[in-house]
Amino acid sequence: MNTSNTSAEYIKQEKFLVAVDCIIFGFDTESIKLLLFKRRVEPLKGSLSLIGSFIKNDLNLNDSAKQVLEESTGLKDIFLKELRTYSNIDRDPGNRVISVAHYALIRINELDIKNVEEYDAHWYDFNDIPDLIFDHKQMVEDAIYRLRDEARREPICFNLLPEEFTIPQLQSIYECFYQRNLDSRNFRKKILSFDILTKTDKKDKTASKKGAFLYVYDKEKFDSFIAKGNRFQL
The missing domain is CATH 1.10.10.10 (Winged helix-like DNA-binding domain superfamily/Winged helix DNA-binding domain)
Known part of the structure; x- marks a missing residue:
């Protein structure tokens, strides 16, 4: 990013991190599942988490979410929508981080097992969500609420x-x-x-x-x- 022409007003502003977190749902012929991962970094390393990433300078929010999904599941061109922004000041004890959550619907039979194993990911019943880091459980609950509403009006279930x-x-x-x-x-x-x-x-x-x-x-x-x-x- 070229900062040579950046005004002093921009430079003096406080800086913070922006991330995307992905809520991934699948269906195993009997129930809807949620794909969760064991966090790889501190704070709370080893705890259950959604999969996410910090935004890079050369990617927008949607492309960042697509990249996270492709790297963790091996899938492209899947159902993906932005959910909402989570910006509580103390939501992440590691730093000031604003997260833009996205939700995805995937076909479990198309999942790349090697990718899932590499990320130490496991499926959980979406009606029995375990404790998650930060505000990730709230993200999941918000996504489920949105999906229930969308399922009544749009043919989204075919994506599962x-x-x-x-x-x-x-x-x-x-x-x-x-x-x-x-x-x-x-x-x-x-x-x-x-x-x-x-x-x-x-x-x-x-x-x-x-x-x-x-x-x-x-x-x-x-x-x-x-x-x-x-x-x-x-």
């Missing part, structure tokens, strides 16, 4: 599923978010009424001998559905 999935698997995700059981017949009728899924001729027989047909989410159908003035609401 493999490319081919069953309707019962999709229903399980919504039940995790809503914290209640849903009527299977009504859910199937509702989701199929949007006409945003393509039915394959394949079946998943892991849950029963009869099996359940596999479906694929069709984004073009969804875009057409919205363009006609319809609303996606579950």
